[in-house]
Amino acid sequence: PYVIAANILLIYSAWREDRPIIKRRKILTCVFVVPMFTFALTTNIILEALGIVGVWRYNPWIIVIQFLVFVYFGVKYGILGVRIRFEKEMRDSTMKAARSGTALFNHTIKNEIAKIDLLVNQIKEQIPPEEKSAENLGLVLNSTNHVLELSRRIQSKLDVINLKESEFSLTESIDSAINLLKPYLNMNPDITIIKQYEFDAIVFGDTEQLQETYLNIIKNASEAMNGQGVILIKVYKTRKKIHIDFIDEGKGIGKDELTRVLDPFYSTKHNQTNFGLGLTYCYNVLKKHGGDILVKSKVEKGTTFTLTLPSKRIIEFRVNEQSNSKLVGENSLWTK
Structure with missing residues (x-):
């Protein structure tokens, strides 16, 4: 009675669920759990009570089949959280690599652009404002400021977030x-x-x-x-x-x-x-x-x-x- 009631509750819960994401999770849980429990109930208890003995020896095959079902849905959709955990581990490692790489890249960019900015400002001070070269140097300075701002924006998105709770x-x-x-x-x-x-x-x-x-x-x-x-x-x-x-x-x-x-x-x-x-x-x-x-x-x-x-x-x-x-x-x- 306990196994049958549990199966009914699982199926009923999936049937009544209205939220698509949670409904899919519950259906996948039913697909994975209900057949395995039902077969074990049938072979271990019902058939034994009816005098049909030894069928339980096939249980390992059902376990193998259920494991393959678990692997299939785990790879394609994610079941019982397995796929989600796998993706999060990959994403976290990617995030760490991106942070360290971006930090190194930004440090190099800022140092080199700062040098260029300093040298261009020094050259600009030595050129009369009315000359064409002064205008071109102004464009160069605008470009360096743009690159520095871009670097700051990227870094701000990847920096460790401090919560103000x-x-x-x-x-x-x-x-x-x-x-x-x-x-x-x-x-x-x-x-x-x-x-x-x-x-x-x-x-x-x-x-x-x-x-x-x-x-x-x-x-x-x-x-x-x-x-x-x-x-x-x-x-x-x-x-x-x-x-x-x-x-x-x-x-x-x-x-x-x-x-x-x-x-x-x-x-x-x-x-x-x-x-x-x-x-x-x-x-x-x-x-x-x-x-x-x-x-x-x-x-x-x-x-x-x-x-x-x-x-x-x-x-x-x-x-x-x-x-x-x-x-x-x-x-x-x-x-x-």
């Missing part, structure tokens, strides 16, 4: 980030943001860093939709974590790129003005809070970014008065 409302923090985007939304009136907050919570963390994370993800979502479509923001909880989903209707991300979108210096935008550090910054912020970012996407069907914060960050839950609302582009109209 305080207590704040999770949903108010998200709303504040959306308000900061209102000028951008007004320029893109065809973008609609829909909020579905199942609850509100008082969280202990760095609200400024988290707001910057929300801004990065919402801005990326709007760019993926070419300034037209719906962005759904959902806040919900599981037993040990709270989750924030950002779901867009954009062009999506291919499987080959999906596992690399959080890596430093990798970008799906493929343009010279993007350094591939925005989502790396978001990953660093969540990791510093003890959380994580999960990305799910299908080409031409949109992308879901799920931010996860651990329960130890939650001080208290409270009823959210605006659980469902919508922000419509230029009108900035909120409707409950």
Whole structure:
């Protein structure tokens, strides 16, 4: 009875789940657990009770089959957290290599550009301002300043993040980030943001860093939709974590790129003005809070970014008065 009841509860839980990412996890758990438990129940207890003995000797074959199923889903989708841990280890090692390499590169760049800047300033002081050479030297100085600024920007995104922690409302923090985007939304009136907050919570963390994370993800979502479509923001909880989903209707991300979108210096935008550090910054912020970012996407069907914060960050839950609302582009109209 215990095994049968456990199987029924697992299947029922997966069937009733509405959140796509968690639903897939539960289905994979059922695929992995239910057949193995059912076969063991049948061979060890039911058939033995009916007088059919010795079938349990085939159990090792079922264990092998289940192990192969585990490996398959672990490689393709991730099951019981195995794939996620593997990717995080790769990403963390990439992050460390990128930090050390960038620090060395920036140190060299700053030293050499500083020398050039000093020498050009000395030469410029010796040339009359009206001469053409003085104008050219001014252009050189502008270029050196640009390179130094670029170096500082890259370093700031990869530096170790120091949290300034305080207590704040999770949903108010998200709303504040959306308000900061209102000028951008007004320029893109065809973008609609829909909020579905199942609850509100008082969280202990760095609200400024988290707001910057929300801004990065919402801005990326709007760019993926070419300034037209719906962005759904959902806040919900599981037993040990709270989750924030950002779901867009954009062009999506291919499987080959999906596992690399959080890596430093990798970008799906493929343009010279993007350094591939925005989502790396978001990953660093969540990791510093003890959380994580999960990305799910299908080409031409949109992308879901799920931010996860651990329960130890939650001080208290409270009823959210605006659980469902919508922000419509230029009108900035909120409707409950």
